[in-house]
Amino acid sequence: MEEKRLWELIAKKAAGEASGQELEELNQLLEKFPEAMYSIETIGHYWNAQKDQQAIAEREEALAKHISRFQQEKSMVESAINNRRAIVRTLMIGTAAAAALTIIGVGAWYFKLNDRITKGTVKTLAASNGTKNHVTLPDGSKVWLNAGSTLTYEEGFGKKKTREVKLSGEGFFEVRHDEQHPFVIHTPQVDIRDIGTSFNVKAYPTDKTTEATLIEGAIEVTLINGDQSIVLSKPNEKVIVNNKAATTITKSALPPTDSLIAETAWMNDMLVFRNETFGDLAEKMERWYDVTITFQNESIKQHKFTGIFSNETIEQALNELKQIYSFKYKDSNNTIVIY
Structure with a gap:
């Protein structure tokens, strides 16, 4: 039923x-x-x-x-x-x-x-554009998936020596630690191994970077070619990998606590953006609102914005951006053209 x-x-x-x-x-x-x-x-x-x-x-x-x-x-x-x-x-x-x-x-x-x-074969968990998903894995670990994300794992997860999942998109993980069965997240550019922790991973195929942000505990991040490995052991530490040339992992400490909101704010229904180009922001908005956004003027894509969207509709969000930078748009069946 x-x-x-x-x-x-x-x-x-x-x-x-x-x-x-x-x-x-x-x-x-x-x-x-x-x-x-x-x-x-x-x-x-x-x-x-x-x-x-x-x-x-x-x-x-x-x-x-x-x-x-x-x-x-x-x-x-x-x-x-x-x-x-x-x-x-x-x-x-x-x-x-x-x-x-x-x-x-x-x-x-x-x-x-x-x-x-x-x-x-495999189990697929997903959050389509415009939605989020919260799931509990067979081993008790919890995963929150952001819009446009999928998580897959093989049958028998938790029973084999290594608990392995594949992520495309963005997810927040609260891993149930088990030293005898390490938890590994595979993304196109890096593998992330849990050492007892909660953390956020962003690995959208169309994004310029893959990012992992530690909230609590520790994780090990390794390039898929094995050339470099970094351990994050302090809260608010973050690693970034350039998706076009995935040869180096860049490690940094996030600014004060308020900027940590940007990394996990999506879990609280907030889309946070800081000094992002309109082109990059548009990709986030496409996933957030389940729309398609195109630009008739490439120069508009380079303008940068900082702000937060929470309960705004796509029309309200675009109108707020228009107050910061002048542009026009037309919306037809969730296909938005900006000019």
Whole structure:
């Protein structure tokens, strides 16, 4: 019943019909079924286009291809696609309810299939753009994922000699220390080994740097090529690696305590930025608000901003930035063009 309700709420959110109470219920269900996040992103991708007959046909074909990659039994694929086509014909009449039924039907089927695959290989936990996720790993360690992030680990996590996870994006970790089973986080540029601690790791594939900030305890940060390793043992210490030339780890101590807020403020629903170019800030805002931002004037991207967003909508945030630096923007279906 909970899975059916989960996909019903996902459908209502996609159709823009979910109430505040229903969105809260959805977040609670996603804490129980975090593996559904990947499915949400995939299905949502095909339903964000305009709802005309041609777009529906294109989404149907694309979704069929996506499902087939995860399905080894041809008969199940054909059954799922045929069911979807029947519902799509109803959607062409123009009812939002039909869209909801389509997502529920395909989503619930894909959820069960994905769950079956996950148990045999890896477990994927995610926070899509515009959301955050809080999970407890099988060993009791806790992880908070920021928007646009994924965490994966193999089946049997905690039972092998080393507890290993892979992070793409940003996460805050409270690791349950176990000397007999070291905890290692793999990112594209560095490996981070826990020595009994809580810390923040930021490793978005599109960012210029990979960063690890120690909050409590100690961690060891090692370049993936093994050329350099640094141990952080004091709170507020931080390491930065340039993603384009990952040959050196730079270690620094954060300024006074108030700047530590910038490293973990996202956990308290605050987007903090200090002396950041508009281009870099726009990437953060894309993940934070689940929008796409483009610039018609490259020079605007170089202007720098310092500030905090908390409860602002994307429109309010942009209008606040306009008070600091003059620019114009237009918003069409969550695609924002700045000029």
